[in-house]
Amino acid sequence: METVLSGIRSTGHLHLGNYYGALKNFVKIQDSYKCFFFVADIHSLTTHPHPSDFHEGVKIILSEYLAAGLDPEKSAIYVQSDVPEICELYTLLNMISYVGELERTVSFKDKVRQQKNNVNAGLLTYPVLMASDILAHRATKVPVGKDQDQHLEIARTIARRFNTLYGVEVFPEPVNMDFGSGAIKVPGLDGNGKMGKSEGNGIFLCDDEKTISKKVMKAVTDAGPTTPNSEMPESVANLFKILSIVSDKSTVDYFKEKYNDCSIRYGDLKKQLAQDICKQTLPIKARIDDIYNDAEYLHKVVKQGADKARESAAATLALARKAIGFKAF
Numbered sequence: 001m002e003t004v005l006s007g008i009r010s011t012g013h014l015h016l017g018n019y020y021g022a023l024k025n026f027v028k029i030q031d032s033y034k035c036f037f038f039v040a041d042i043h044s045l046t047t048h049p050h051p052s053d054f055h056e057g058v059k060i061i062l063s064e065y066l067a068a069g070l071d072p073e074k075s076a077i078y079v080q081s082d083v084p085e086i087c088e089l090y091t092l093l094n095m096i097s098y099v100g101e102l103e104r105t106v107s108f109k110d111k112v113r114q115q116k117n118n119v120n121a122g123l124l125t126y127p128v129l130m131a132s133d134i135l136a137h138r139a140t141k142v143p144v145g146k147d148q149d150q151h152l153e154i155a156r157t158i159a160r161r162f163n164t165l166y167g168v169e170v171f172p173e174p175v176n177m178d179f180g181s182g183a184i185k186v187p188g189l190d191g192n193g194k195m196g197k198s199e200g201n202g203i204f205l206c207d208d209e210k211t212i213s214k215k216v217m218k219a220v221t222d223a224g225p226t227t228p229n230s231e232m233p234e235s236v237a238n239l240f241k242i243l244s245i246v247s248d249k250s251t252v253d254y255f256k257e258k259y260n261d262c263s264i265r266y267g268d269l270k271k272q273l274a275q276d277i278c279k280q281t282l283p284i285k286a287r288i289d290d291i292y293n294d295a296e297y298l299h300k301v302v303k304q305g306a307d308k309a310r311e312s313a314a315a316t317l318a319l320a321r322k323a324i325g326f327k328a329f
Protein backbone atom coordinates (compact mmCIF):
# COMPACT_ATOMS: atom_id res chain seq x y z
CA MET A 1 0.00 0.00 0.00
CA GLU A 2 1.39 3.39 -1.00
CA THR A 3 2.03 6.00 1.67
CA VAL A 4 0.35 9.41 1.51
CA LEU A 5 1.30 12.29 3.77
CA SER A 6 0.14 15.84 4.19
CA GLY A 7 0.63 18.58 6.73
CA ILE A 8 -0.91 21.90 7.54
CA ARG A 9 0.59 24.78 9.49
CA SER A 10 -1.07 25.45 12.84
CA THR A 11 -2.26 28.92 12.04
CA GLY A 12 -5.80 30.13 11.45
CA HIS A 13 -8.91 28.13 10.73
CA LEU A 14 -9.94 25.82 7.92
CA HIS A 15 -12.09 27.46 5.25
CA LEU A 16 -14.38 26.16 2.52
CA GLY A 17 -11.43 26.12 0.09
CA ASN A 18 -9.37 23.85 2.34
CA TYR A 19 -12.40 21.62 2.87
CA TYR A 20 -13.62 21.17 -0.70
CA GLY A 21 -10.17 21.58 -2.29
CA ALA A 22 -8.23 19.27 -0.03
CA LEU A 23 -9.81 17.72 3.04
CA LYS A 24 -12.73 15.99 1.34
CA ASN A 25 -10.27 14.18 -0.87
CA PHE A 26 -8.09 13.23 2.11
CA VAL A 27 -11.13 11.75 3.82
CA LYS A 28 -11.84 9.61 0.76
CA ILE A 29 -8.31 8.20 0.36
CA GLN A 30 -7.98 7.01 3.95
CA ASP A 31 -9.19 3.52 3.00
CA SER A 32 -6.92 3.01 0.02
CA TYR A 33 -3.57 4.38 1.25
CA LYS A 34 -1.44 4.31 4.34
CA CYS A 35 -2.09 7.88 5.45
CA PHE A 36 -0.22 10.32 7.65
CA PHE A 37 -1.77 13.71 8.44
CA PHE A 38 -0.13 16.11 10.80
CA VAL A 39 -0.19 19.60 12.21
CA ALA A 40 3.05 21.39 11.31
CA ASP A 41 3.53 23.26 14.57
CA ILE A 42 7.32 23.55 14.27
CA HIS A 43 6.97 25.10 10.82
CA SER A 44 4.69 27.75 12.30
CA LEU A 45 7.47 28.89 14.68
CA THR A 46 9.17 30.82 11.86
CA THR A 47 6.80 33.71 12.63
CA HIS A 48 7.25 33.53 16.45
CA PRO A 49 3.66 32.97 17.60
CA HIS A 50 2.99 34.09 21.17
CA PRO A 51 3.38 31.15 23.59
CA SER A 52 -0.19 31.61 24.79
CA ASP A 53 -1.53 31.25 21.21
CA PHE A 54 0.79 28.51 20.04
CA HIS A 55 -0.94 25.47 21.57
CA GLU A 56 -4.34 26.94 20.83
CA GLY A 57 -3.50 27.05 17.11
CA VAL A 58 -2.61 23.35 17.13
CA LYS A 59 -5.78 22.44 19.03
CA ILE A 60 -7.99 24.36 16.62
CA ILE A 61 -6.54 22.86 13.45
CA LEU A 62 -6.54 19.37 14.95
CA SER A 63 -10.20 19.64 16.03
CA GLU A 64 -11.15 20.94 12.59
CA TYR A 65 -9.29 18.17 10.76
CA LEU A 66 -11.02 15.54 12.86
CA ALA A 67 -14.44 17.17 12.56
CA ALA A 68 -14.05 17.26 8.77
CA GLY A 69 -13.71 13.48 8.70
CA LEU A 70 -10.11 12.44 9.20
CA ASP A 71 -10.28 9.18 11.08
CA PRO A 72 -7.59 8.42 13.68
CA GLU A 73 -8.40 4.71 13.43
CA LYS A 74 -7.56 4.69 9.73
CA SER A 75 -4.80 7.31 9.51
CA ALA A 76 -1.94 8.45 11.69
CA ILE A 77 -3.02 11.91 12.83
CA TYR A 78 -0.32 13.63 14.85
CA VAL A 79 1.40 16.80 15.89
CA GLN A 80 4.80 17.31 14.26
CA SER A 81 6.59 18.22 17.50
CA ASP A 82 5.43 14.94 19.11
CA VAL A 83 7.72 13.07 16.71
CA PRO A 84 11.32 14.05 17.55
CA GLU A 85 12.63 11.64 14.89
CA ILE A 86 11.55 14.25 12.31
CA CYS A 87 13.88 16.81 13.85
CA GLU A 88 16.76 14.36 13.95
CA LEU A 89 16.25 13.59 10.28
CA TYR A 90 16.03 17.35 9.63
CA THR A 91 19.49 17.79 11.18
CA LEU A 92 20.91 15.03 9.03
CA LEU A 93 19.27 16.28 5.83
CA ASN A 94 20.47 19.84 6.48
CA MET A 95 23.99 18.53 5.90
CA ILE A 96 23.15 17.69 2.30
CA SER A 97 21.00 20.75 1.57
CA TYR A 98 22.72 23.69 -0.05
CA VAL A 99 22.23 27.29 1.01
CA GLY A 100 22.20 28.38 -2.64
CA GLU A 101 19.30 26.15 -3.63
CA LEU A 102 17.32 27.09 -0.51
CA GLU A 103 17.87 30.79 -1.11
CA ARG A 104 16.39 30.40 -4.58
CA THR A 105 12.98 29.13 -3.38
CA VAL A 106 10.13 31.48 -4.13
CA SER A 107 8.63 31.08 -0.65
CA PHE A 108 11.93 32.12 0.97
CA LYS A 109 12.30 35.14 -1.29
CA ASP A 110 8.70 36.13 -0.44
CA LYS A 111 9.40 35.88 3.29
CA VAL A 112 12.58 37.93 2.98
CA ARG A 113 10.41 40.66 1.48
CA GLN A 114 7.53 40.23 3.96
CA GLN A 115 9.47 39.91 7.20
CA LYS A 116 12.72 41.76 6.62
CA ASN A 117 13.50 41.89 10.32
CA ASN A 118 13.01 38.19 10.91
CA VAL A 119 14.86 36.33 8.19
CA ASN A 120 15.71 33.39 10.45
CA ALA A 121 17.54 30.20 9.45
CA GLY A 122 14.30 28.26 9.98
CA LEU A 123 12.77 30.14 7.06
CA LEU A 124 15.71 29.21 4.85
CA THR A 125 15.54 25.54 5.83
CA TYR A 126 11.72 25.38 5.86
CA PRO A 127 11.81 23.06 2.80
CA VAL A 128 14.32 20.75 4.53
CA LEU A 129 11.98 20.33 7.50
CA MET A 130 9.15 19.67 5.04
CA ALA A 131 11.32 17.10 3.24
CA SER A 132 11.99 15.48 6.64
CA ASP A 133 8.24 15.29 7.33
CA ILE A 134 7.74 13.45 4.07
CA LEU A 135 10.87 11.31 3.92
CA ALA A 136 10.53 10.22 7.58
CA HIS A 137 7.67 7.98 6.44
CA ARG A 138 9.08 7.35 2.98
CA ALA A 139 5.83 8.77 1.62
CA THR A 140 5.45 8.72 -2.15
CA LYS A 141 2.36 10.89 -2.54
CA VAL A 142 1.87 14.32 -1.01
CA PRO A 143 -1.46 16.05 -1.68
CA VAL A 144 -0.71 19.78 -1.50
CA GLY A 145 -1.59 22.94 -3.40
CA LYS A 146 0.45 24.14 -6.38
CA ASP A 147 2.28 26.65 -4.18
CA GLN A 148 4.08 23.74 -2.52
CA ASP A 149 5.44 22.22 -5.74
CA GLN A 150 8.84 23.84 -5.37
CA HIS A 151 9.14 22.44 -1.85
CA LEU A 152 8.30 18.99 -3.17
CA GLU A 153 10.96 19.39 -5.83
CA ILE A 154 13.48 20.08 -3.05
CA ALA A 155 12.29 16.99 -1.17
CA ARG A 156 12.94 14.94 -4.30
CA THR A 157 16.38 16.50 -4.75
CA ILE A 158 17.31 15.74 -1.15
CA ALA A 159 16.02 12.15 -1.41
CA ARG A 160 17.97 11.55 -4.60
CA ARG A 161 21.11 13.19 -3.25
CA PHE A 162 21.04 11.08 -0.09
CA ASN A 163 20.55 7.86 -2.03
CA THR A 164 23.33 8.73 -4.47
CA LEU A 165 25.80 9.95 -1.86
CA TYR A 166 25.44 6.84 0.27
CA GLY A 167 24.71 4.36 -2.52
CA VAL A 168 21.39 3.29 -1.03
CA GLU A 169 17.68 3.32 -1.89
CA VAL A 170 16.41 4.63 1.43
CA PHE A 171 14.19 7.44 0.20
CA PRO A 172 11.63 7.29 -2.60
CA GLU A 173 11.01 10.54 -4.48
CA PRO A 174 7.65 12.01 -3.43
CA VAL A 175 5.26 13.55 -5.95
CA ASN A 176 2.21 15.75 -5.61
CA MET A 177 -0.99 13.75 -5.48
CA ASP A 178 -3.27 14.81 -8.27
CA PHE A 179 -6.96 14.33 -7.56
CA GLY A 180 -7.77 14.97 -11.22
CA SER A 181 -11.42 15.78 -11.70
CA GLY A 182 -11.83 15.77 -7.92
CA ALA A 183 -9.75 18.95 -7.63
CA ILE A 184 -11.96 21.93 -6.93
CA LYS A 185 -10.84 25.54 -6.64
CA VAL A 186 -13.13 27.47 -4.35
CA PRO A 187 -13.28 31.19 -5.19
CA GLY A 188 -13.45 33.95 -2.59
CA LEU A 189 -16.40 36.18 -1.77
CA ASP A 190 -14.60 39.33 -2.85
CA GLY A 191 -15.04 38.92 -6.57
CA ASN A 192 -11.69 37.50 -7.55
CA GLY A 193 -9.00 34.93 -6.90
CA LYS A 194 -9.41 31.99 -4.57
CA MET A 195 -10.68 31.67 -1.08
CA GLY A 196 -7.81 31.83 1.42
CA LYS A 197 -7.11 32.27 5.11
CA SER A 198 -5.28 35.51 4.74
CA GLU A 199 -7.36 37.12 2.01
CA GLY A 200 -10.30 38.00 4.29
CA ASN A 201 -12.64 36.54 1.68
CA GLY A 202 -13.42 33.21 3.26
CA ILE A 203 -16.06 31.24 5.07
CA PHE A 204 -14.59 29.14 7.84
CA LEU A 205 -15.82 25.73 8.95
CA CYS A 206 -16.15 27.15 12.47
CA ASP A 207 -18.32 30.12 11.42
CA ASP A 208 -21.82 30.21 12.91
CA GLU A 209 -25.01 30.79 10.94
CA LYS A 210 -25.10 34.51 11.56
CA THR A 211 -21.49 35.04 10.50
CA ILE A 212 -21.96 32.99 7.33
CA SER A 213 -25.11 34.90 6.42
CA LYS A 214 -23.41 38.25 7.03
CA LYS A 215 -20.37 37.32 4.92
CA VAL A 216 -22.45 36.02 2.02
CA MET A 217 -24.82 39.00 2.03
CA LYS A 218 -21.77 41.28 1.81
CA ALA A 219 -20.21 39.36 -1.10
CA VAL A 220 -19.28 41.46 -4.11
CA THR A 221 -21.71 41.45 -7.10
CA ASP A 222 -22.61 43.93 -9.85
CA ALA A 223 -25.78 45.89 -10.67
CA GLY A 224 -27.38 42.83 -12.31
CA PRO A 225 -27.80 41.64 -15.90
CA THR A 226 -29.65 43.90 -18.35
CA THR A 227 -29.41 41.82 -21.52
CA PRO A 228 -30.56 38.18 -21.61
CA ASN A 229 -27.91 35.46 -21.60
CA SER A 230 -25.10 37.92 -20.97
CA GLU A 231 -21.78 36.79 -19.59
CA MET A 232 -21.42 36.90 -15.81
CA PRO A 233 -18.85 39.16 -14.22
CA GLU A 234 -16.29 37.19 -12.20
CA SER A 235 -17.84 38.18 -8.86
CA VAL A 236 -21.22 36.70 -9.78
CA ALA A 237 -19.69 33.67 -11.49
CA ASN A 238 -17.83 33.03 -8.22
CA LEU A 239 -21.08 32.96 -6.23
CA PHE A 240 -22.51 30.50 -8.75
CA LYS A 241 -19.36 28.41 -8.45
CA ILE A 242 -19.73 28.20 -4.67
CA LEU A 243 -23.45 27.48 -5.11
CA SER A 244 -22.61 24.61 -7.45
CA ILE A 245 -20.34 23.16 -4.77
CA VAL A 246 -22.78 23.34 -1.85
CA SER A 247 -26.24 23.16 -3.47
CA ASP A 248 -28.05 20.69 -5.68
CA LYS A 249 -28.21 21.07 -9.43
CA SER A 250 -31.85 22.17 -9.53
CA THR A 251 -31.07 25.17 -7.30
CA VAL A 252 -28.14 26.19 -9.49
CA ASP A 253 -30.26 25.78 -12.65
CA TYR A 254 -33.08 27.85 -11.11
CA PHE A 255 -30.83 30.84 -10.42
CA LYS A 256 -29.01 30.47 -13.76
CA GLU A 257 -32.34 30.72 -15.53
CA LYS A 258 -33.19 33.80 -13.50
CA TYR A 259 -29.82 35.30 -14.41
CA ASN A 260 -30.29 34.54 -18.07
CA ASP A 261 -33.75 36.16 -18.25
CA CYS A 262 -32.52 39.12 -16.16
CA SER A 263 -35.03 38.55 -13.35
CA ILE A 264 -32.44 37.49 -10.78
CA ARG A 265 -32.36 39.24 -7.42
CA TYR A 266 -28.92 38.82 -5.91
CA GLY A 267 -30.44 39.05 -2.43
CA ASP A 268 -32.40 35.84 -3.09
CA LEU A 269 -29.36 34.12 -4.55
CA LYS A 270 -27.26 35.07 -1.54
CA LYS A 271 -29.92 33.97 0.93
CA GLN A 272 -30.10 30.56 -0.73
CA LEU A 273 -26.30 30.35 -0.91
CA ALA A 274 -25.92 31.17 2.80
CA GLN A 275 -28.57 28.59 3.66
CA ASP A 276 -26.91 25.87 1.61
CA ILE A 277 -23.43 26.65 2.93
CA CYS A 278 -24.86 26.38 6.45
CA LYS A 279 -26.43 23.03 5.63
CA GLN A 280 -22.96 21.72 4.75
CA THR A 281 -20.84 23.40 7.39
CA LEU A 282 -22.97 23.69 10.54
CA PRO A 283 -22.88 19.92 11.25
CA ILE A 284 -19.07 20.15 10.93
CA LYS A 285 -19.04 23.18 13.22
CA ALA A 286 -21.01 21.23 15.84
CA ARG A 287 -18.45 18.43 15.66
CA ILE A 288 -15.57 20.94 15.89
CA ASP A 289 -17.05 22.36 19.10
CA ASP A 290 -17.56 18.88 20.60
CA ILE A 291 -14.08 17.68 19.71
CA TYR A 292 -12.39 20.92 20.78
CA ASN A 293 -13.97 20.57 24.22
CA ASP A 294 -13.15 16.88 24.61
CA ALA A 295 -9.65 16.99 26.11
CA GLU A 296 -9.61 13.26 26.74
CA TYR A 297 -10.42 12.42 23.12
CA LEU A 298 -7.83 14.84 21.75
CA HIS A 299 -5.21 13.43 24.10
CA LYS A 300 -6.01 9.92 22.92
CA VAL A 301 -5.90 10.88 19.23
CA VAL A 302 -2.53 12.64 19.34
CA LYS A 303 -1.01 9.90 21.49
CA GLN A 304 -2.17 7.20 19.09
CA GLY A 305 -1.01 9.29 16.11
CA ALA A 306 2.39 10.01 17.62
CA ASP A 307 2.90 6.32 18.44
CA LYS A 308 2.20 5.32 14.84
CA ALA A 309 4.28 8.17 13.40
CA ARG A 310 7.22 7.60 15.73
CA GLU A 311 7.37 3.91 14.91
CA SER A 312 7.40 4.65 11.20
CA ALA A 313 9.91 7.52 11.45
CA ALA A 314 12.24 5.57 13.76
CA ALA A 315 12.43 2.73 11.24
CA THR A 316 13.41 5.18 8.47
CA LEU A 317 15.88 6.98 10.70
CA ALA A 318 17.60 3.69 11.51
CA LEU A 319 18.12 3.10 7.78
CA ALA A 320 19.41 6.65 7.26
CA ARG A 321 21.79 6.46 10.21
CA LYS A 322 23.13 3.12 9.04
CA ALA A 323 23.69 4.49 5.53
CA ILE A 324 25.56 7.52 6.90
CA GLY A 325 27.79 5.27 8.98
CA PHE A 326 26.59 5.74 12.56
CA LYS A 327 27.46 2.64 14.56
CA ALA A 328 26.84 1.60 18.14
CA PHE A 329 29.89 1.01 20.36
Ligand code: ADP
Nearest residue numbers: 017018021022144145184185186194195196197
Ligand atom coordinates in the same frame (compact mmCIF):
# COMPACT_ATOMS: atom_id res chain seq x y z
P1 ADP B 1 -4.67 28.95 2.68
O1 ADP B 1 -4.89 29.45 1.30
O2 ADP B 1 -5.85 29.07 3.53
O3 ADP B 1 -3.39 29.46 3.32
P2 ADP B 1 -3.22 26.56 2.42
O4 ADP B 1 -2.33 27.20 1.42
O5 ADP B 1 -2.69 26.27 3.79
O6 ADP B 1 -4.53 27.41 2.54
O7 ADP B 1 -3.78 25.24 1.76
C1 ADP B 1 -4.12 24.05 2.42
C2 ADP B 1 -4.76 23.13 1.39
O8 ADP B 1 -6.03 23.66 0.96
C3 ADP B 1 -3.94 22.99 0.10
O9 ADP B 1 -4.00 21.65 -0.34
C4 ADP B 1 -4.60 23.89 -0.88
O10 ADP B 1 -4.45 23.48 -2.21
C5 ADP B 1 -6.07 23.82 -0.45
N1 ADP B 1 -6.76 25.07 -0.75
C6 ADP B 1 -6.55 26.29 -0.17
N2 ADP B 1 -7.38 27.22 -0.67
C7 ADP B 1 -8.14 26.60 -1.60
C8 ADP B 1 -9.20 27.03 -2.48
N3 ADP B 1 -9.66 28.26 -2.46
N4 ADP B 1 -9.76 26.13 -3.29
C9 ADP B 1 -9.32 24.85 -3.30
N5 ADP B 1 -8.34 24.38 -2.52
C10 ADP B 1 -7.74 25.23 -1.67
Ligand code: TRP
Nearest residue numbers: 005006007008009040130133144
Ligand atom coordinates in the same frame (compact mmCIF):
# COMPACT_ATOMS: atom_id res chain seq x y z
N1 TRP C 1 4.60 23.66 3.89
C1 TRP C 1 3.22 23.30 3.95
C2 TRP C 1 2.38 24.59 3.82
O1 TRP C 1 2.91 25.65 3.97
C3 TRP C 1 2.88 22.58 5.24
C4 TRP C 1 3.70 21.35 5.37
C5 TRP C 1 4.74 21.15 6.22
C6 TRP C 1 3.58 20.16 4.60
N2 TRP C 1 5.27 19.91 6.05
C7 TRP C 1 4.58 19.28 5.06
C8 TRP C 1 2.72 19.77 3.59
C9 TRP C 1 4.75 18.01 4.50
C10 TRP C 1 2.90 18.51 3.04
C11 TRP C 1 3.91 17.64 3.50
O2 TRP C 1 1.19 24.50 3.58
